[in-house]
Amino acid sequence: MLIQASNLKKYYKKVKAVDDIDIEVREGEILGILGPNGAGKSTTISMLSSLIKPDGGKICFKGTDISKDPGVIRKTLGIVPQDVALYPDLSALENLKFFGRLYRLRGEELDGRIEEVLDLLGLNGRARDRIKHYSGGMKRRVNIGAALLHHPEILIMDEPTVGIDPQSRNHILETVKQLNSKGITIIYTSHYMEEVEFLCDRIYVMDHGRIIASGTKEELKALISKDETIEMQVDRADERFTAKLKGLIDVKHVDENGDRITIISNKNSGILSRIFEAALENGVNLKSIQIKVPTLEDVFLYLTGRGLRD
Amino acid sequence: MLKIIYVRLLNLKSNYIPYLIFLALPLIFMFVFGSAMGNGDGKILLPVYDSDKSEYSLALVRELESVGTYNIAIMDMEELKRQVSENSAEVGLVIPEGFQKSILDGKTPGLEMFITRESPNLYSLEGVLLGSIQRINYNISIADGTIAFLEKHLELDAEGRASLKERVYQLTGEKWNERLPVAVSGSVVNSGGSEASYDMYTQTSIGFTIAFSMFTFIFAVGEILEEKQNRVWDRINVSPLSKFRIYSGNLVFACILGMAQMFIMILIGYGVLGVNWLNNILGVIMVLFAYTFCTVSLGLLMSSVVRTSHQLQVIAPVLLVSSSMIGGCYWPLEIVDSKLLLAASKIVPQGWAMNALKDIIIYNQGMSAVYLPSAVLMMMGVLFMGTALQVSESAPT
Structure with a gap:
């Protein structure tokens, strides 16, 4: 084990930025930390990189407590902050x-x-x-x-693709893969689930300072294997229609975003015909409807009842 | 530490304009305020309208010039009224027609003064005028007495009489200058000083060096805030470089920059304005060293209290300008009467530095005038630095 963090806590006054979490980083992997803005990802990696001291818990790098000897991790650590941490005039x-x-x-x-x-x-x-x-x-x-530059063993990347064009983003994602293939262990935080899904071997899902799920992509998706996600687009938002959907048997969650509605329901429950009936009853026209292969976004939605970008 | 200084110098090379302004502004102010506040030669402007244009009115003007306190400017009535009403001069003197005749007739001559407000200079001028007219009267009396005595033994025609009277009048006037009836001397009481040399250039040279170098110190240290904002600070902090070296590098750079500015200002003050900065070079170095330490520590404290460089840019000028005013950088504390303001000058670093520098440069006091202010500045520095490090470490990232 490269890094082992247990019972990590960080509070800012009454706000629990990180609330009693455990994280393991294995040698040679790309570890993803996924969560919306304010979930506690940056605070967590600041603690892992010895930039800030935890209010509780312990972080060990190759068995050495970094609070006692931060130098042991700093020599082998490369950090890519969320902001462009460079001198702009140079x-x-x-x-x-x-x-x-x-x-x-x-x-x-x-x-x-x-x-x-x-x-x-x-x-x-x-x-x-x-x-x-x-x-x-x-x-x-x-x-x-x-x-x-110093050939780090571990590279911590905090949302390194925020605010850039798709071409540069792809270049960066490919670079991350390339660096990992050279043996660099990478900790990658993002609120873009597709990046984490593309890059990471293992993933921690964070929300409100806590880890709400962890595992490989497959393990996380298995959490919702008994469910299916149905996405539809309607001609107009209609409260009665949404209420009707929420009341349907087998529907576990309904998320409405304008004319787009996402439903999580029990798998193979024959829900489609009942959705069509509800639309007809309320005079709503369905412009499109599809049953989706589950993504990490769906996992997050399932676990928190919110989208990653909400 | 050298790596931090190196990168700071690189940044300075690409972004030197603000620091050039910090250097140029005080130099300009030094010249402008130094000459404006001291009226150049230290004399009071006195506009005079001579309506009599007589021998005695000219004699009065010459008497006033010989006092050495006034810059006499002869002008017409309109110009005199304008200058006084626009506060270009505190008082204007009008010598009315018939001035000479009044004296010759043995009457009390009248003079008119235009003022907008009462001031100590007005009372002083009244005294000077009274003395001058008395001297003119004495001179005339002596000349008349001498002519009367000579006429008992000599025959004088009108022309010879007038010429002789003029000559006696002049000789009498010169005798006043040779040996005044009463000699008044003043000396400054201090602890061992010999001769005090106070002028506004000295005040502004010391004041602006102290006040404006503070801007350089604070904003040079404040660059840490920019680094914290764009996370360069984090990147440096996760490197193997120790915190002590990171802070030292930043503080030493700020010291170098601020001291370079002080050095240039002192050089110009000494070479161009004739300010006696070398009067007690060891004392000057000691005070400036303590002041530098105190100010960079204050900069560190301010940078740890505010969150962004923008906040620092808003807060620092307000704090620095007001504390420099209180500390006597812009005008001498010697003219301040308020006990409250004088007490306040003891809680700002500029007050201690100004007092110590003026004591050794202007009042010629020895090293004894330097020890206490330097110790106070060092203690303030330790307090600021300790608080700053405490606040920095506990602040959220």
Whole structure:
């Protein structure tokens, strides 16, 4: 076990940012921490990276308590904060040089590492441009690069794709896979379930500072294997129709978002015909309807009654 | 620590304009305020309208000039009224027609003064005018007496009489200047000082060096806030660099920047304005060192209390300007009467630094004037630094 955290707690006045959670990080895996904004993901990784001290609990890195010796994890840790943690008035090269020197890299070794990182991230041509003149996606890539210079064993990435274009996002996701294939253990937080689903071997689902589920994708989806998710689009939102759906036998949850309605019901319950009857009764036209393969979004909806982006 | 200083210098290279402004502004203010507050040569402007244009009215003007307190400006009546009404001058003097005749006839001559408000300078001018007219009267009496005595032994025509009277009048006037009947001398009582040299350039040079370097110190330390906001601070903190080295690097950089500014301002104050900064070089260094430590610690405290650099930009100028006013950076505390304000000057670092520097630069006091203020500044610094580190560590990320 690379990292073992038990009974972690962090309170800000009366707010329980992280409320008694256990996390294990295994060597060589990509571990996902999934949850909506404010779930406690960033606080959790701040504690795991020794940036903030927990109010309770213990974190061990390879068996050593990091509260007693934070240096043991810091040497081997790369961190990619949610914000672009770079000096905007300096060039990518100057930023990388500075962050490399923090890890005692010097001379040719440092230059070699910088070249390696620029190659990996496809930024060779513009290394001497100031960060503030980069696009959002390029900034994000340098943000990752600054965490890789010292060849970390563990890379913690806190929502590294927020606010960037799909092309840059795909590039970053591919880079994460590539880094993991080289043996780097990755802790990846996101509220984009498709990213976590694409990347992660194991996942912790967090909400309101607590871990509400954990396991592999398959294990999490198995939580709702007795259910099925039905998504439909209607011509207009209708309260009576929604109320009718909620009252149907076998329906466990109804989520309404404008003209889109998501239902979780018992599997193979023959619910479709009853939905059509309810629509006819209330004069609602169904524009589309489909039974979905369950996703992590559905798991979150099932566990919390809310969508990840609510 | 050197890595932090290195990256700060790199950032300074790309973003030096604000610091240039912090340097240029006080230099401009130093010249402008220094000359404006002290009226250049320290004299009081006195507009004079001479309606009599006689020998004696000219003599009165010469008498006033010889006092050395007034810058006499002869002008017409309209201009005199304008200058007084616009507060360009505190008082305007009008010498009315018939001034000489009144003196010659043995009557009391009348003079008119235009004022907008009463002031100590007005009473002082009344005294000077009275003395001047008395001296003119004495000179005339002596000249008349001398001519009368000479006429008993010599025959003088009208022209010779007038010329001789003029000559005697002048000689009498010169004799007043050679040896005044009463000599008045003043000396400043201090602990061992020899000769005090106070002028507004000295006040502004010391005051603006203290006040504006504080901006540089505080905003240089405040760059930590930007790093905290964009999480560069987190990235540095998870590196193997210790917290002590991270903080030291930031504080040493702020010290270097602020002290460089002080050095340039002192150099210009000394070289261009003639401020005697080298009067007690060891004392100056000691005070400025303690002040630097105190101020960067204050900067650290302010940076730990506010959450963003934007908040610092709003709060810092208000705090720094008001505390600099209270501390006597913009005007001398010697002209402040309020006991409350004088007591308040003891709780701001600028007050202690100003007092110590003025004591050694202006009042020529020795090192004894430096020890207590330096110790107080160091203690303030320790208090600010301790509180700042406490607040920083307990603040949420």
